Amino acid sequence: MSYAFCLVSPLEKVFWDExxxxxxxxxxxxxxxxxxxxxxxxxxxxxxxxxxxxxxxxPCAPRVRAVGxxxxxxxxxxxxxxxYLRDTPGLFPDPLMPMxxxxxxxxxxxxxxxxxxxxxxxxxxxxxxxxxVEIRPAQGGGDDVRVLRFTLRVLAAELDAQTxxxxxxxxxxCLAQYYRVEPFSEAHWAILERFIEAAAREHGVNALLTPVxxxxxxxxVGGERLCVQLVEIFREEGAYSFDFARLDRWxxxxxxxxxxALEIAHLFTQWxxxxxxxxxxxxxxxxxxxxxxxxxxxxxxxxxxxCALLPALRARLASLGYDDxxxxxxxxxxxxxxxxxxxxxxxxxxxxxxxxCRVVDALSDLTFYQQGLVEHPVVAVDHIEPFVQAGxxxxxxxxCCAQCxxxxxxxxxxxxxRCRVLGVLLYLYRIExxxxxxxxxxxxxxxLRPVDxxxxxxxxxxxxxxxxxxxxxxxxxxxxSSLRAEAQADALVDLRALRQLxxxxxxxFTVRLVLETAGMREMTFARYPRGADFLLRLRERVADExxxxxx
Numbered sequence: 001m002s003y004a005f006c007l008v009s010p011l012e013k014v015f016w017d018e019x020x021x022x023x024x025x026x027x028x029x030x031x032x033x034x035x036x037x038x039x040x041x042x043x044x045x046x047x048x049x050x051x052x053x054x055x056x057x058x059p060c061a062p063r064v065r066a067v068g069x070x071x072x073x074x075x076x077x078x079x080x081x082x083x084y085l086r087d088t089p090g091l092f093p094d095p096l097m098p099m100x101x102x103x104x105x106x107x108x109x110x111x112x113x114x115x116x117x118x119x120x121x122x123x124x125x126x127x128x129x130x131x132x133v134e135i136r137p138a139q140g141g142g143d144d145v146r147v148l149r150f151t152l153r154v155l156a157a158e159l160d161a162q163t164x165x166x167x168x169x170x171x172x173x174c175l176a177q178y179y180r181v182e183p184f185s186e187a188h189w190a191i192l193e194r195f196i197e198a199a200a201r202e203h204g205v206n207a208l209l210t211p212v213x214x215x216x217x218x219x220x221v222g223g224e225r226l227c228v229q230l231v232e233i234f235r236e237e238g239a240y241s242f243d244f245a246r247l248d249r250w251x252x253x254x255x256x257x258x259x260x261a262l263e264i265a266h267l268f269t270q271w272x273x274x275x276x277x278x279x280x281x282x283x284x285x286x287x288x289x290x291x292x293x294x295x296x297x298x299x300x301x302x303x304x305x306x307c308a309l310l311p312a313l314r315a316r317l318a319s320l321g322y323d324d325x326x327x328x329x330x331x332x333x334x335x336x337x338x339x340x341x342x343x344x345x346x347x348x349x350x351x352x353x354x355x356x357c358r359v360v361d362a363l364s365d366l367t368f369y370q371q372g373l374v375e376h377p378v379v380a381v382d383h384i385e386p387f388v389q390a391g392x393x394x395x396x397x398x399x400c401c402a403q404c405x406x407x408x409x410x411x412x413x414x415x416x417x418r419c420r421v422l423g424v425l426l427y428l429y430r431i432e433x434x435x436x437x438x439x440x441x442x443x444x445x446x447x448l449r450p451v452d453x454x455x456x457x458x459x460x461x462x463x464x465x466x467x468x469x470x471x472x473x474x475x476x477x478x479x480x481s482s483l484r485a486e487a488q489a490d491a492l493v494d495l496r497a498l499r500q501l502x503x504x505x506x507x508x509f510t511v512r513l514v515l516e517t518a519g520m521r522e523m524t525f526a527r528y529p530r531g532a533d534f535l536l537r538l539r540e541r542v543a544d545e546x547x548x549x550x551x
Contacts, residue, residue, distance in 0.1 A: 003045045003106050005135050007148050010038035011416045011487060011532035013085060013093045014067060014113040019044075023150060028128070030153040030543050031120045035493050037152055038486060040067070041133060042113040045106025050138040053102040055116065057131045059124040059154055062116040064102035067483065068095040072465035074458040075413035081405045083530055084413045092412040092465065095454070095472045096481045103138060115486070118152060126156040157546045159496045160503070164426065165396070165433035166492065167207040167263050167328070168199065168470060173214065173226040174442040177450040178473045183228050184246055191477035193253050198471065198479040199439060200257045204492040207261035207328055207433075208254055212247065212313065215265035216277040217333060217437070220446035222293045224278050231313070233305070234282045235290070240308035244316050251320040262322050264313075266330040267306070268297045272339045273332030273346035276302050297346040310353040324356045334362045335374075343373055362398055362435065366390060378435050381407045381425075381525040388429065396433035397426065397525075401463040406526040412457065412466035416487040417532045423491030424514060424538065425525055427498040440479075441468040494535070497542045504549040517541055 006022035014020045020042045031037035041053060055062055069091040076087050086092075096115055104114045116133070128151050135146040172192060173183070181187040199205035209215065211228045219225050230250055232243035254262060269275040276291040276299060283290075291302055317327055331350065335343040351359075363369065363377040366386045378396040379387050382403050387395055399409050410419040426434060442453045445462030453472055457465035466484060474480040502510040515521065517538045518529045 003043060003049065003051075005041065005043045005104075005146050005148060007133065007150055008040040008042045008113060009532055009536070010040060010115065010483075010490075011420060011535065012040065013416060013483065014040060014042045014111050015085075015093060016069065016091055016110040016112070018111065020111060020113070026151070028151040028153055028540070030155055030539055031118065032155045032157055032159045032493070032497070032543075033120050033122050033124050033126070034158065036117055036119045036489075038115055038117045039150060040113045040115050041104055041135070041148070042111055043104050043106045043135075044111050046108055048108065049106045050103050051106065051135045052138050053104055053114065053116075054134040054136075055102075055131060056134065057129055058118055058152055059129050060118055060121055062102075062118050064099055065096035065115050065117070065481075066099055066105070067093045067113045067115055068097045069093050070095060070412070070454055070457050070465070072412055072457050074461050074465060076411060076464050077404050079405060083406075083415065083418060084411075085415055086413050094412055094466070094482045094484060096483070096486070098474065098478075098480070104135070115483070117486070120154055122158075124154045126154045128153050153543075155543050155547060157500070157543075157550050159493070160500045162204055162206065162492060162496055163499065164204075164431070164492065164495060165207050165261065165328075166204050167209060167433070167435050168203065168205050168439035169215075169217065169435075169437045169441070170195070170199065170205075170209045170439050171215075171441050171443075172211055172228040174440055174450065175473070175477075176228065177226055178442050178453075179477055183226065187477070189249065192250075193257075194477055195440065195471070195479045196253055196259065197257045198481070200254075200259050202481055203470070203485050203489050205439070206259055207263045208259045209265060210247075210250060210262045211265050213265055213267075213277040213279050216269045217266065218270070218441070218443065218445065218447055219278075220448060221271075223446060223448070224289075224292065225443075225447045227278065227280060229280055231309070232282065233279065233290075233309070236283070238304075240305055242309065242312055247316065248320060251317070251322060255321055261326040261328055262317060263328040264330065266332055267350050268332040268346040269293065270333045273297055273335060273343045279305070297342065297349060303349050306350055306353055310350065314357070325358075327357055329354050329357045329359045330361055331359065332361065334364065335368060337365055337367070340368070340371070340373070343368070347373060360396060360433070378433065384429070384525060394432045395429070396435060397429070397431045398435040398437070400437050401467045404464065408525065410466055410470070410484045410488065411464040412484075413464065414466075415531070416483060417530065417535055419484055419487040420491045420494070420532075420535055421528050422488065423494035424498065424535070425523065425528060426491075427495050428511065428514065428523055429525070436470070438468040439470050440473070442473065494539065494542075497539070497546065501542055501546050505545060513541060513545065514538065
């Protein structure tokens with residue numbers, strides 16, 4: 001039988017029906033100690049067969065994960081640009097599947113790949129490592145061994161720690177629903193910890209959405225998401241008291257895994273901040289829903305609750321290691337023109353109680369900032385230019401389904417370079433924080449029902465496939481990473497490296513290096529080099545400049 005194998009860049013998507021672009025002969029991949037490098041092994045085969053994969057000469061043994069495919073019959077909007085890999089339904093490579101042993105599966109008439117990830121240890125020998133990837137039949141192959149080669153360069157510098165605030169909205173209710181466990185049962189806590197650990201360790205998340213109340217996000221008006229309220233609330237003779245035991249446990253998990261900030265879920269509903277979140281209260285021995293869509297944001301009783309809760313919550317979080325500098329609060333998500341009166345009224349309910357906290361909200365309309373309604377805007381990347389021109393300090397950025405033309409994003413139908421270039425753009429724009437709404441949103445739009453994220457990848461045709469989640473729910477409560485998550489993690493390393501080079505050589509030098517490598521006089525969120533080559537070249541040039549200044 002005829003089987004073909006090749007090494008492929010981690011920024012390529014290997015589709016089952018299209019030959020991948022192989023790595024160039026003598027390719028060099030670089031990584032700093034304490035970071036990671038990846039390469040794909042792709043194959044095309046005759047009859048079904050499994051091949052063992054063995055790696056020699058590397059500074060560490062790789063993790064080998066099969067690149068799975070998921071279906072999409074809604075890959076993109078009609079409104080799009082030319083930088084999509086495909087715009088028709090099909091199978092898209094994305095989830096990284098665990099393997100019992102390092103192998104690759106060959107199947108007739110299609111291409112398959114595995115991702116080899118090298119987590120370079122801090123004590124790895126610096127310099128070039130000549131890596132050989134041996135492939136031999138798993139059953140009775142004898143001496144039929146193929147060998148593919150590349151160079152893994154371990155860089156001498158130790159990168160500075162990540163300074164970007166990075167939050168991916170974490171949906172605790174979706175995990176309980178998918179795995180069919182009771183919220184905050186021991187089984188749920190075990191799953192939550194595995195996903196929180198992966199978010200922090202693997203994907204650079206250092207601020208975590210924390211459901212003090214069940215987040216009033218993507219919930220149908222009048223509807224309700226599964227209750228995952230961390231704080232138990234008691235009302236007796238009109239006075240409120242609180243049990244913070246679950247919040248204590250949540251914070252301990254976050255501290256254990258390096259989450260530096262807790263992001264308190266929004267205090268008011270989406271789409272205008274007109275109502276209160278669904279909040280459950282114990283009263284007279286019964287747990288009842290005391291607030292929700294039927295209670296206006298301006299409710300005096302909700303103000304009484306906030307007056308009791310927020311000072312107690314801030315004091316409790318500070319005692320748990322999360323002082324005001326490490327707590328992020330929200331009023332309501334993405335207010336738009338016409339929402340000024342309701343947003344202003346909701347903000348007045350809590351503004352004095354949040355004095356000294358970082359209060360941020362996703363925003364596209366500069367007037368909310370100019371009127372002092374949103375002090376720390378998180379701006380959609382396709383609306384950020386007016387904020388930059390206005391000199392808004394400490395900008396955060398985000399993208400979601402609406403950012404579908406020209407700007408970076410991470411739909412399944414987009415090239416991985418469009419996800420990874422985010423790190424370079426965050427550097428050029430001096431962005432202090434990045435937010436995305438979908439780390440693990442496994443619901444339909446408006447949370448009308450849960451979905452199987454391996455099958456229904458678009459939240460019931462609401463968002464292009466890939467928008468709603470970055471990781472998949474694996475067996476035994478283990479999160480599965482994705483090609484998109486790996487590319488985004490590399491983007492954060494790119495950002496760290498650029499900021500380190502700026503510290504060593506100055507901003508003017510670093511910006512000039514980026515633009516020279518791009519062959520451009522200016523880069524914006526809508527105008528940047530397309531494809532992976534620029535990113536790989538820039539990594540090498542930045543690495544050389546850092547090493548030259550530290551040697």
